[in-house]
Amino acid sequence: MDYFIRIAEYLFLIYAVTICSSYLLLALISYFAMRRYMKKNSFVDFKKILSSPLAPSISLIAPAYNEAMTIIDNVKSLLSIEYNNYDVVIVNDGSADDTVDKLIAAFHLEKVPYFIPSELPSKKIRGIYKSSNRAFRRLVVVDKENGGKADALNAGISVSNKELVACIDVDCIIQPDALMKMAKTYLESRENVIAIGGVVRIANSCVIEDGRLIKVNLPKGLLARFQVLEYMRAFLLGRMAWSRINGLMLISGAFGLFKREIVMEVGGYDRDTVGEDMELVVRMRRYMMDKKRVGKVLYIPDPLCWTEAPSDKKILSRQRNRWARGTIETLVKHRVMFFNPKYKVIGLLSYPYWFFFEFLAPWVETIGLIFFAYLTITQQVSWVFSLGLFSFVYLFAVMISLLTLLAEETSYYKYNDARDFYKMALVAIMEPFLFHPFVVKWAIAGNIDKWRGVKSWGKMSRTGFVQTPDKKKS
């Protein structure tokens, strides 16, 4: 028995060391890739794109479901983005409220006959509206029957006639220069770029005016602060590295740019998954490799999109549960890529990483804790070894979080108040005890729900952004 216990201890140790090494390696690759990106772009005058007839055309596609309260401000914000050759396609996904009526009234919309040359699968489109006011000529509103986010995005992509489509969440704050930065990355690659992702940041407690971010503040609640650190770590020290080695499998659903032609070829978003953002990227990559065509997925570390993070535990748990289910669905659907050399970095590195360190990690952690509890009860625990392993993992987690803060300090420096840094350092120290166990619990619940056949998104409600005093009065 003692022999098996020792073997199990070694296995946990090997798993912990492997996962930590991979995090460290990714963090280092990301750090240098980010520095390189920033140096490269420090000389770029992005405004040159604005006046150029050679800039690619882009459609911003934003599905809206029961967004009557905020839709007008959100659309105005999207219409004021700094880019010349673009339009905004708002897809009303069968809202039960008066989202469409509000849009019609505010933007002088009229129903127009509209020919769509090629359509992605989606629920029936009831009508397409355009504005009779020249000021809103960029706006297209698609009214369709309810079918979910992926369905709405498919309808939007079908209606778009631009070279690139940027799929976004309508309630996100998009940085005014986001499209210019994306377009630059798209244009400068020698190889065929099929998708580009950008950093999504948390906007809780930030000051927003007319749909524009005025001041970046650290969220007030601890739960949102944990997510700030988590997002920074994932976006700054994770995805940048995967993009650098051409192994990126996920572009956030909040803001991603895709080559329309390829999205049409692969059949658009999968309407049967709750992780449609990851699934589309994986399918596009798989399709390109199957066809022996080059298809790069790039990523830029600039904060391009600000979103409201759940500040309520219940809502956060639903979100994480859905993320876990989405991951499983994508991994199962594309299991043929697992350690398949045909899919190069994706098959040999990215997919196995997601399988072992994203999907399996919550299970390994839970089993490890149960195992430790069993050893404690049966008085077989090696305290020196166990405490050594715990402190190793804990210190490593704190180190990675501090590396993230260092990357932030030396790059975008968004939280420039000294007190914010100390608060974030404290969050980094507390996170492994106060936040991570819940993340593991919600991921396990997501796994269980997946096997039970749960398919719903779960109700997500938002509290709204902080508005400037003038805006509040109005």
Place this chain on the structure above:
Amino acid sequence: MAENLIYALIYCNILLLAVVVLLFGSIIIIRSSKKSKFDNKDFFLKKVTKSLNRYLIATTEQDELEEVEFDDFQLKKIKKSLYTNNRKDYTTTHLLSLKKELFGEMDEALDHAYTYLSLHEHSLKKTKSIDHSIRVQGFQELSIFKSKLGLSPILKHVNSRNLMLRQEAQVALVKLSTREPLSFFRKLVFDITDWEKLLLYSELTATEFKHATNFEQYLNSPFDGVNSFIIRLCTLFKKIETMRTIRHLLKTETSTMVIVAGLIAIREMGDERDITLTKDLMLKHDNDRIKIEGLKTLGSVEDPNNLDFITSYLEDPNLQVQFCAMYALNEITFEVGHYLQAKEAVLSEAHDLMISHIQNPLN
């Protein structure tokens, strides 16, 4: 074995703890250094700005009829204080920011100041730096202050494998070699990217020599990207005299990218002679992009003789091509529905929707 492992774990923990403390400390140091660096810079720049303002005022206050003489007394004062590379950098950056806002005599005065303060030598040194971003700074400074000394060190980088170096070297050369801004095209060993095209177009738009430049001499490039870009430039700058060469090129061209650029050129600058060429290209290449551009071009010509040819594309398997054909027909006849009825063409529901779409003013 087990004991060794435990010792290894303990050592790892100590190491990690040290790294954590080190990271924490370095962030605090970075924060404080950012502040002090700005303080020193601000103090020095205040002095430079004062002297530069006096120098610029003295230059502009001269009689307009006389040749401009630069007041070098103030510059001497600045030159004395430029004993570190940092100070040279701050001064160059400051001059660059002034250059963006000032024109005419002031602009010349700034060029003179740059040379007088020997900042061009500092910029030339930068072009040899190991750090690519510093090299790029050097390119930019030399080209903005029109220092011809920069030409040969910059030219070496037009084929650099490093994207940033290559782009900035190309842009700097356009700024510096005003008579033949694209002469480096002859030295290219690989094709230019779309971003490089955008940057070059932007620089060319700003230069006053764009209309005097003979772009067509670069149309024999082995790279499709270069050829299509040159055709686009000829189109955007309305160089009608280049149409002969473009026509000649299109007759033998096989690249979709170049043919599409050529069809756009025909649309913008062509004449009746080009209708046959357009039709030939559409028939020769079974490519949707070529068909679409060709149909747009034929639509813009508004010649009723093309109606039958365009109508035949209403049966193309690609709906987008059909849509463009309908659009082109509408451009020529205005009453496309009546025309097709008169022709007894079989119209589908999709065709009716296309007509409604095209004829709706909001679309």
